[in-house]
Amino acid sequence: MNNLTEPIDMAEVMGILDGDKELLIECFDELLNSMPQTLAEIQSAIEQGNALSLDEAAHKLKGSLIYMAAAHAADVAYQLETMGKEQNLGSADDTFKTLSYECEKVKEFMKQYKEGT
Amino acid sequence: MNISDLNGHFPILVAEDDPIARKILEKILIKEGHKVVSVENGRKAFDLFKERFFPIILTDWMMPEMNGIELCRAVRNQQASGYVFIIILTSKDSKDDIVTGLNSGADDYVSKPFNPPELKARIKTCMRILELEKSLKEANENIRILSITDPLTKCYNRGYITERLPHEIQRAIRYKRALSIILCDIDHFKKINDGHGHQVGDQVLIEFVHSINKVIRQDVDWIARYGGEEFLIVLPETHPENACILADRLRSTIAAHNFVFQEKAIHITSSFGISGFNSATPCENISPEAMINIADKCLYQCKLEGRNRVKAGYVDKAQSPIFNDKRLISNDQ
Numbered sequence: 001m002n003n004l005t006e007p008i009d010m011a012e013v014m015g016i017l018d019g020d021k022e023l024l025i026e027c028f029d030e031l032l033n034s035m036p037q038t039l040a041e042i043q044s045a046i047e048q049g050n051a052l053s054l055d056e057a058a059h060k061l062k063g064s065l066i067y068m069a070a071a072h073a074a075d076v077a078y079q080l081e082t083m084g085k086e087q088n089l090g091s092a093d094d095t096f097k098t099l100s101y102e103c104e105k106v107k108e109f110m111k112q113y114k115e116g117t
Numbered sequence: 118m119n120i121s122d123l124n125g126h127f128p129i130l131v132a133e134d135d136p137i138a139r140k141i142l143e144k145i146l147i148k149e150g151h152k153v154v155s156v157e158n159g160r161k162a163f164d165l166f167k168e169r170f171f172p173i174i175l176t177d178w179m180m181p182e183m184n185g186i187e188l189c190r191a192v193r194n195q196q197a198s199g200y201v202f203i204i205i206l207t208s209k210d211s212k213d214d215i216v217t218g219l220n221s222g223a224d225d226y227v228s229k230p231f232n233p234p235e236l237k238a239r240i241k242t243c244m245r246i247l248e249l250e251k252s253l254k255e256a257n258e259n260i261r262i263l264s265i266t267d268p269l270t271k272c273y274n275r276g277y278i279t280e281r282l283p284h285e286i287q288r289a290i291r292y293k294r295a296l297s298i299i300l301c302d303i304d305h306f307k308k309i310n311d312g313h314g315h316q317v318g319d320q321v322l323i324e325f326v327h328s329i330n331k332v333i334r335q336d337v338d339w340i341a342r343y344g345g346e347e348f349l350i351v352l353p354e355t356h357p358e359n360a361c362i363l364a365d366r367l368r369s370t371i372a373a374h375n376f377v378f379q380e381k382a383i384h385i386t387s388s389f390g391i392s393g394f395n396s397a398t399p400c401e402n403i404s405p406e407a408m409i410n411i412a413d414k415c416l417y418q419c420k421l422e423g424r425n426r427v428k429a430g431y432v433d434k435a436q437s438p439i440f441n442d443k444r445l446i447s448n449d450q
Contacts, residue, residue, distance in 0.1 A: 016230050016232070018145055020144060023140070031137060063229070064138070067230045
């Protein structure tokens with residue numbers, strides 16, 4: 001399956017994981033567990049206007065999303081990381097809403113995949 | 118040997134703060150047969166590296182506490198027991214970033230998210246280099262051993278005396294310990310060569326060293342070929358009086374031994390000149406030359422007095438030999 005409309009590109013992620021389905025489930029579990037906390041860290045950094053924390057938290061989430069081939073969500077996380085780096089949090093609130101939406105889609109996709117296996 | 122057969126021989130230290138990336142790296146590398154230890158930042162990786170050597174480090178670039186670049190620099194500044202091949206994982210792929218990574222001590226880089234076949238291939242390349250380094254080290258060690266070994270008798274050679282004896286003397290003086298040396302040779306060795314041929318002479322030398330090696334303390338005392346049929350025995354932690362006892366035992370062992378070559382028994386004797394100092398001797402500037410000189414004069418005295426004997430001299434503060442007839446231990450011809 002290589003559907004660009006899907007939040008996770010399964011062909012790409014299976015390539016990254018060397019075709020290991022067991023590892024895929026472990027990684028999905030890891031991301032399902034860590035994502036809410038990382039999103040909370042990003043939100044808190046934006047609320048407090050803390051650019052450095054935003055940079056670090058967004059970078060962390062971006063890394064995990066890239067490994068799970070969640071390109072759209074990773075792009076949005078990257079935008080927030082850049083805002084943190086450039087200390088320009090002007091549109092961070094809106095971007096965070098987009099990130100939350102994209103991450104929700106990723107989360108649902110992972111849950112459905114797990115239920116289907 | 119296929120390079121993949123070596124996968125378990127080079128443990129890999131992974132430093133990656135992203136738990137998912139860390140998990141993937143661990144799994145892929147372990148599946149390939151590698152031994153992997155992973156930590157979540159550069160600081161932990163460096164602390165672990167200081168305790169335990171890892172020939173391969175795979176590190177993320179951006180990490181809390183200590184990033185990949187800082188880890189590279191720290192590892193390169195550390196005295197390690199072998200070469201460490203560092204691969205940096207980075208989403209930064211501009212040329213400037215790559216140059217920064219390589220300049221900080223990384224050997225290679227892999228872009229994130231990595232492609233497993235590429236990662237495996239890079240690790241194989243790194244193992245080829247480490248294997249080459251290992252074989253070079255082994256070759257160097259073999260050359261070093263050859264450079265300090267007498268090819269005939271397999272004991273140490275004159276070069277080793279020059280290299281090692283000054284250290285033995287320095288150590289003995291620093292820790293106020295005794296040290297003795299024995300210069301010995303085979304009496305009338307030329308007659309053996311002339312009468313039985315040089316091949317037999319060579320066998321006598323080999324067996325002479327073998328007989329001495331059986332008596333001296335293994336891994337403490339050592340023997341080196343000083344030249345021709347002359348050998349130097351170095352006895353750390355040994356007072357000259359005890360060196361005399363040992364030399365006399367060697368002398369009587371050699372004199373009683375039947376050297377049999379081509380069904381012919383050859384009887385030899387040997388002479389021993391000793392020099393040394395004990396732990397109470399106030400000696401700060403004793404040189405190897407001074408010690409050997411005294412032992413040589415004692416050996417010469419043995420020859421003058423009829424051979425097959427032991428004579429000793431002390432090294433005094435002024436580095437001049439003291440011949441003391443009371444030190445004459447043996448003369449039992």
